[in-house]
Amino acid sequence: MRVQFSVSGQNIRSQRSIERIGAIKEGVFRKHRIKADGSMHDNIFYSILDNEWADVKENLLFLLSKKYS
Structure with missing residues (x-):
């Protein structure tokens, strides 16, 4: 099992x-995203596996x- 995150x-x-x-x-998917203005941007992929949870x-x-104490 895995959870995957993708971010610009x-x-x-x-x-x-x-x-x-x-x-x-x-990893990085280079020039993976096309924005409305036509420019190309990379996507970065992250994951958390069940054994890491x-x-x-x-x-x-x-x-x-720490934040709420």
Whole structure:
């Protein structure tokens, strides 16, 4: 089982957030997205596998406890 995330290569803030929770960067699809203005942008793919979930969950709970304590 896996959960997959896809984010624009230009969206550094989202990339950092996904990495902070513990997702693994799997790759970059270069020039994968065409925007309305015709420009091409990369897509970054991340995932969390079922065997990684316990550690990711622990990290998420820790991050949430820091924010709301």
